[in-house]
Amino acid sequence: MAEAEPVTVPNAELLEWPKKDKRRFLHAVYRVGDLDRAIKFYTECFGMKLLRKRDIPEEKYSNAFLGFGSEESNFVVELTYNYGVTSYDIGSGFGHFAIASQDVYKLVEDIRAKGGVITREPGPVKGGKSVIAFVKDPDGYVFELIQRGPTPEPLCQVMLRVGDLDRSIKFYEKALGMRVVKKVDRPEYKYTIAMLGYAEEHETTVLELTYNYGVTEYTKGNAYAQVAIGTDDVYKSAEVVSLVTQELGGKITRPAGPIPGLNTKITSFLDPDGWKTVLVDNEDFLKELHQ
Numbered sequence: 001m002a003e004a005e006p007v008t009v010p011n012a013e014l015l016e017w018p019k020k021d022k023r024r025f026l027h028a029v030y031r032v033g034d035l036d037r038a039i040k041f042y043t044e045c046f047g048m049k050l051l052r053k054r055d056i057p058e059e060k061y062s063n064a065f066l067g068f069g070s071e072e073s074n075f076v077v078e079l080t081y082n083y084g085v086t087s088y089d090i091g092s093g094f095g096h097f098a099i100a101s102q103d104v105y106k107l108v109e110d111i112r113a114k115g116g117v118i119t120r121e122p123g124p125v126k127g128g129k130s131v132i133a134f135v136k137d138p139d140g141y142v143f144e145l146i147q148r149g150p151t152p153e154p155l156c157q158v159m160l161r162v163g164d165l166d167r168s169i170k171f172y173e174k175a176l177g178m179r180v181v182k183k184v185d186r187p188e189y190k191y192t193i194a195m196l197g198y199a200e201e202h203e204t205t206v207l208e209l210t211y212n213y214g215v216t217e218y219t220k221g222n223a224y225a226q227v228a229i230g231t232d233d234v235y236k237s238a239e240v241v242s243l244v245t246q247e248l249g250g251k252i253t254r255p256a257g258p259i260p261g262l263n264t265k266i267t268s269f270l271d272p273d274g275w276k277t278v279l280v281d282n283e284d285f286l287k288e289l290h291q
Helices: 035-044 104-113 165-176 234-248 282-289
Strands: 025-031 049-056 061-067 076-082 094-101 117-124 131-136 142-147 155-161 179-186 191-197 206-212 224-231 251-258 265-270 276-281
Touching (some): 035 049, 035 061, 035 076, 094 206, 104 117, 104 142, 142 155, 165 179, 165 191, 165 206, 234 251, 234 276
Parallel strands (some): 094 142, 155 206
Antiparallel strands (some): 025 224, 049 061, 061 076, 117 131, 131 142, 179 191, 191 206, 251 265
């Protein structure tokens, strides 16, 4: 008599999970050479608030969380300082972060007055109406400033370059339940962009993936680390990612489970281009904030 087959969730059903899950962008993690200098720049030039700061001497690093609102509802940046390391290689793959402002011209003047580096003066996008500018923080990270009406989420973009846009879109749709909220092809500049997220571009943070015609690989450097996204079930979410990586590439770098000492359940993985995402249990994340 044949053995009974083990009961498993059908793949088709499992792949529906990311669309039902309660997900949002939590934070972007990257490394800086001087934490106090970075905090000063982000609070004085961008108007962010320092939300929390911690020092972990036994692991020789400190970090600070900054943003435009509470971590319970807003996307924030997590800046990491590793003892004794004063600079990092940003690489050619990381693009920029973006901040929405009601007055980009004024924001640029404020940043300039405080010694910030303006790499593109404010003005309309070529062939469009949007007013933008670009500035660099003291560690060389680029921020796009976008003129926009009042928004619940001023920290509105993470831009990464990818080698195959269609593959990346499929990956983020299937593995993370995102949807394409905007796609623009600019043949005159030889690039295509896709904005992906969990709500419309002006309402929330989006991932902006850029494909430059004919460029399939980029250097990652050692500066930008990852984005973190909340989930109601880390284990089920990790199963979905595992399935999708088999089809499209990428790999799980940390299986689902609690972080020793913190007990927050996470899983982390690389997309087909090697960009890292961490999925964090929503309930555990809120507990961690209130410890």
